[in-house]
Amino acid sequence: MTIPEGPRRRYESPVREARARRTRAHVVATAGKLFASRGYAGTSMRQIAAAAGVSLETVTQTGRKPELLIAAFRDGFAGDPDAVNLDAVVGSAGLDDLPAVVSRVAAGLRGSLPIWRAFTTAAAADPAVAAVRAAQAVARRTEIAGRLSAAGLAPEGGEIGRLADAVGLVMSHEAYDHLTQVCGWPHEDYVTWATAAVQAQLTLGWA
Numbered sequence: 726m727t728i729p730e731g732p733r734r735r736y737e738s739p740v741r742e743a744r745a746r747r748t749r750a751h752v753v754a755t756a757g758k759l760f761a762s763r764g765y766a767g768t769s770m771r772q773i774a775a776a777a778g779v780s781l782e783t784v785t786q787t788g789r790k791p792e793l794l795i796a797a798f799r800d801g802f803a804g805d806p807d808a809v810n811l812d813a814v815v816g817s818a819g820l821d822d823l824p825a826v827v828s829r830v831a832a833g834l835r836g837s838l839p840i841w842r843a844f845t846t847a848a849a850a851d852p853a854v855a856a857v858r859a860a861q862a863v864a865r866r867t868e869i870a871g872r873l874s875a876a877g878l879a880p881e882g883g884e885i886g887r888l889a890d891a892v893g894l895v896m897s898h899e900a901y902d903h904l905t906q907v908c909g910w911p912h913e914d915y916v917t918w919a920t921a922a923v924q925a926q927l928t929l930g931w932a
Contacts (some may be wrong), residue, residue: 734805752777752787753806757797761839765794766852776811781817791853795861798844801837827896827920834901835912841898869893878927888926895922 755777759768770790774781788796796806803813814833815826834841848858870879870889879885894900896919903919904910 731853738876748783749787750800750806752779752784753793753796753800756784756793757801757840760794760797760843760847765790765843766850772773791851794840794844794847794854795857798837798840801840802833804836810864811872823923824920826914827923828916829900830896831912831916831919834896835905838898838902838906841902844878845898865893866890870909879931891926892923895919895926 732907743890752773756768756773759773759776763772770784771781773793774784777784779927784793787793799808799813800806805813808814811830814827820841844858849855866886866889869892872884873879873889873892874885878888880888885889900919905913910918
């Protein structure tokens with residue numbers, strides 16, 4: 726008599742999963758270095774595979790080119806290619822600890838500045854990247870507004886979105902790039918200025 730087989734259990738190996746995570750992290754980090762040095766348009770999937778020492782199939786399984794770019798950006802900013810919000814950078818810290826929050830965000834800005842430039846250039850030419858960048862901007866604005874509201878800092882009768890925009894601009898790659906790279910400010914001076922600038926925005930009415 727033949728005994729029918731039940732549904733096969735999917736075998737999950739912790740060792741295999743850990744190896745897959747390491748491979749993905751390596752591919753993303755390699756892609757980030759190439760994007761930063763050669764630009765998005767000047768980097769091919771085959772070049773990423775060659776530089777990472779893996780097969781082209783491994784790279785394509787990690788993600789499409791726009792997905793590798795955003796993962797590399799998140800890795801540079803938050804140290805995690807899967808980070809989707811500021812929690813990976815500042816955790817649950819609130820604006821009551823503003824200097825520490827600004828310092829952590831500034832470190833992320835500095836670490837991801839080269840890949841941010843590639844990201845910005847790519848968004849101007851690639852609709853898929855532009856869509857990701859636009860969605861990220863909306864999500865960031867919503868998150869900042871949420872943190873401000875949770876801290877009880879939403880303007881009474883005012884516009885929380887405008888306040889979030891102002892805070893987001895102060896702690897943005899654009900501001901950091903201009904002040905540290907164009908104007909030559911030391912990183913620490915940017916942190917001091919950004920802390921004071923955010924505090925100043927919180928005192929405005931924003932009606």
